[in-house]
Amino acid sequence: MSIDTTERYRRAIETRDVALALSAFAPDAVVHSPLTSRVRFTGHAELEPLLEVAYAHLRDVRFHTDTGDASTRVVVYTARVGGEEMEEAAVLKLGEDGLIAEATLFVRPLPGLVALMDAFGPDIARRNGRTFAARLLSVATKPLLAMVRSGDRHAVPLAGPKRPERV
Template structure:
């Protein structure tokens, strides 16, 4: 089984060990939220993957394309009831393991839900309960703005249909 097959199957089965078996020991996972956050090495990657497996519901991969050095994987699922689609650009090493993965999330409401869930969960995992509470408070206005913009504001820019 290839690294991307293990990654996909592990994600769909919420199997942390199977997902991690796809990564090289010194792999880097690049956040979809900011260029300022990278998870380096299997221990750090395990933390974020554990949060993802606990938060993303119904993960089903529908795309795995590329060659022996570069693959793109895409899944659809839900986070807090919001549809999410995530693409991962995986760069593989000489052993076929993922050495670098860059994540991209759409649509915006899903990205904001992801931010609202993952930040506090990671802070709690590091024993930073106050930071987790602060992050939860800081993200709530953004979640509210994005939800209402997605629900009501889009009508202002979409074509009128008869």
């Protein structure tokens, strides 16, 4: 039963099928945001717009891990969002019916996480009727994304292992 649920979850993301994704979640399922512990989405009514936004922005999705048991699964995939590579791990707690009762999402690396925030935040705020928050999020995330991208390309390699210089 748990493999069937994660297979539906996987196929839904790969095909951007919101109805298929919702069929893998319990009606009162809770999804914990990878951005903050202050935000969670509860029930199909809140999950549906979240999934619509996610599927509008995720590209090149490739699952590489599905592991666990009948009560807890971990699925991991790589994708692109806003031109950045990202990897998401979802810890899925399954109910007795085999459906996802709770999902906790983790995203890496930092540029991918910030690109996700830049893409998803304004769209989700707009769908929730919070147009001012959508504009604010859109403006606020741009400098953060630029700083993170620059740091990832230029500063982070300086802290890594020293490599021999090429001749």
